[in-house]
Amino acid sequence: MISALNQLVDLVEWHLAEEPDVDGLAASLGTTEYHLRRMFSSLAGMPLSEYVRRRRMTVAAAAVVRGEEDLLSIAVRHGYGSGEAFGRAFRAVHGAGPGDVRRDGGPLRTQPQLRFRLTVEGTHPMDTRLADRPAFRLAGHAARVPLIHQGVNPHIQQHIAALPQEEHLRLKALSDTEPRGLLQVSDGVDPDAREGSELTYLHGVALARDTPVPDGLDTIEVPAGMWAVFRISGPYPQALQTTWAATATEWFPSNPWRLRPGPSIVAFLERADDVSTATCELWLPVEPA
Structure with missing residues (x-):
């Protein structure tokens, strides 16, 4: 994966004036565009599209100043x-228009070319299992919310808080297949995982494919496939977010699996009354790399 990401960086550099053919590169490397973009954003800390924009404007700035x-x-x-269009993009990166920069020599915000390197990680084992699951459905209450990478997502908090306590109990009683119990589901996430981009969040449970869904609930159909299941204990949501990051930096580079499109699911096994700490499972849809 480290080599694939560096080849992606090189592809961007060779085609700065056009959209890089990420799908073609992924196919040549035996992986998928979806997985390559998700791993890039997780490790680089920015979407691929944002990196391309910053690099393009960094190179363009040199021509402007000359x-x-x-x-x-x-x-x-x-x-x-x-x-x-060029002026808008230039100003978004550098904070000043190209005419101003040509006159004053700045300000300039340079994006160095990225280079991914392998470092020694993994001193703490990740508690992981693989689950081959038949098709099932997720049922509950869904809302469109913005993606937030760190800390509590207030939009999700508000969505859950708006549900009466008896509805939580009713949902939990409906659960009849893995992942068990009340679930936090994120679906339709931008492959670049851009902070602020919208996703579908569902608070609900997993049902077997032939289980009737009560009226008034939103559903997400989940096809059969493999799942990587990570068990997490500690402060919530910090421990969960740390594990999410570690799947990109440690688990996927070390294992013959890659992400496939589909919802990510958090299943709570135990949690404090104020949800400040929790033991949960993170379910990620995967396929052989």
Whole structure:
């Protein structure tokens, strides 16, 4: 995976003026665009699309400062159809327009070329199992919420708090297959995992495929497949978010599996009354790499 990510960085560098063919690269490496983008965003701390934009504007800024070409020529050479579109992108990265930077020499915010390297991690074993599950469905109450990488997501908190206590109990009683109990489900996540991008959050339970779904509940159909299940104990949500990051830095690079499209699921096994600590399982859909 480290080699694949570095080849992706090289692909971006060779095609800064156009959209890189991530799908073609992934296919040539025997992986998928979905997995490559998710691993990039997890390890780089930014979506691939944001990295491409920053690198493009870093290289463009050098041409702007040199002053050897007019600004429209620089815009076109870097993949923009108009000076206005180029100016907006330039200002978003550098905080100033290209004309101002040409006159004043700055400000400039440089994005260095990334290089991924293997470091020694994994001093703490990850408690993981693989589960081959038939098709099932998730049923509960869904809402569209923004993705937040660190800390408590207030939009999810508000969604759960709006449900009466008896509804939590009713949902829990419906659960009849793994993952058991009340679940926190994230579906439709942007492959780049851009913070602020919208996803579908569902508070509910897993039902066998032939179990009738009561009226008034939203559903997500989940096809048959393999799941990597990570058991986590500690402060919530910090321990869960740390494990999420470790799947990218430690588990996937060390195991012959890759992410496949599908919902990620958190199943609570135990938790404090104020949910400050919890023991839970993180279910991620995977396939052989």
